[in-house]
Amino acid sequence: MPHPLVSILIPYKNTAIYLSACLASIQQQSYTQWEVIAVDDHSTDNSMALVSTYAQKDARIKTYTNSGKGIIHALRTAYNKSKGAFITRIDSDDLMTTNRIAHMVQDLTKNGRGHLSVGQVRYFSEHGISDGYKRYENWLNDLTEKGTNFSELYKECVIPSPCWMLQRNDLDACGGFKSDRYPEDYDLAFRFYASGLKIIPCDQVLLLWRDYDTRTSRTSEHYAQNYFLEIKLHYFLKLHWDKNRRLTVWGAGKKGKQIAQMLLDAEIDFIWICNNPKKIGKEIYGLTMHAFQHLGQMDNFQSIITVANEKAQQEIRSYLHVLEKKQMTDYFFFC
Secondary structure (H helix, E strand, O other): OOOOOOEEEEEEEOHHHHHHHHHHHHHOOOOOOOEEEEOOOOEEEEEHHHHHHHHHHHOOEEEEEEOOOOOOHHHHHHHHHHOOOOOEEEEOOOOOOOOOOHHHHHHHHHHOOEEEOOEEEEOOOOOOHHHHHHHEEEEEEEEHHHHHHHHOOOOOOOOOOOOOEEEEHHHOOOOOOOOOOOOOHHHHHHHHOOOEEEOOOOOOOEEEEEEEOOHHHHHOOHHOOHHHHHHHHHHHHHHHHHOOOEEEOOOOOHHHHHHHHHHHHOOOOOOEEEOOOOOOEEEEOOOOOOHHHHHOOOEEEEEEOOOHHHHHHHHHHHHHHHHHOOOOEEEEEEE
């Protein structure tokens, strides 16, 4: 399989202003054995007409109407129409660097089944990039360069949704786009991990990730913080929770309270700890807050950490290191 067909899935809705640049970046790829499966999610602008114009001139580009509604159904429709041995995707407002497809095909051809090719990303915007997005970019690229993305799986989505590629058989083994769980990209990242896929390290920027005020991840309710916390807890309980060990929640801020409430709703017992002197000894949701040193009296525990402050996180890591605890086994950062 020296030159496998690569299917590039593109769900789109009302992005006519960006689609030409996206499609042009694909047509400029150094690797030419690809097909674009673009699916219109009931746009009200001229997006579909624009893509149809490209399709008339380039037989590798095909466009369809979403058989359902929303990005999950659009991806499902696109995948069902695709024929490639390798599968990737891109959002209709983003850009590929010219060597992206070639680089990922080479990675997967060299490493074979059971591997996931990812690339580094660079945010861009007409109005500049916020410090938050820049920190996320640096954090994500540092993981990608080492191929250690899954080590931070519970903090944020560690796989950039518009910049991955894998073999079709491996995507099928992960459940493809059958899941209805949002955020769909984060759900897929957990399923990549659960299927045992190995990430191939990458030191190159392969995606230019556009940011703007009306971007879906900024405006859709499906990407609200509570959805992320729900998906984190869902997969933690499914993949990592050991019922024979005492569960603790570290942190009583907004996210800590949300996790605590979800655990209470699920009737799962836990000990709540924090390092805030004003909260220690008080009751929240009927539970007494303990000082974090309480962990030192417990030999067999797992801890969900909801403390967001980076300096505090380093102090927590150091403390748990002294207790000889390991991340992704004994403790899990949820933010």
